[in-house]
Amino acid sequence: MELRVQLKICEGCGCLWYRVQTQDSVYCKNCATKLREFPSPESRKLRGRPCRKPVAKVWPDELAAMGGAR
Numbered sequence: 001m002e003l004r005v006q007l008k009i010c011e012g013c014g015c016l017w018y019r020v021q022t023q024d025s026v027y028c029k030n031c032a033t034k035l036r037e038f039p040s041p042e043s044r045k046l047r048g049r050p051c052r053k054p055v056a057k058v059w060p061d062e063l064a065a066m067g068g069a070r
Contacts, residue, residue: 004021012031027035
């Protein structure tokens, strides 16, 4: 049985580790277990105040056409 591996540098802690070529992880096992505790970006909700709706601007000539004040 032949197993192909790549020498990788962990993006979390910087240690060197071997990764199977078919695997696509960028973290070592220790960092991967630590990062599993954090929520994924898709599961987080947007927090804070909701965006204000834009106010429609009325130009003076449109206002006069509607019979408004000049």
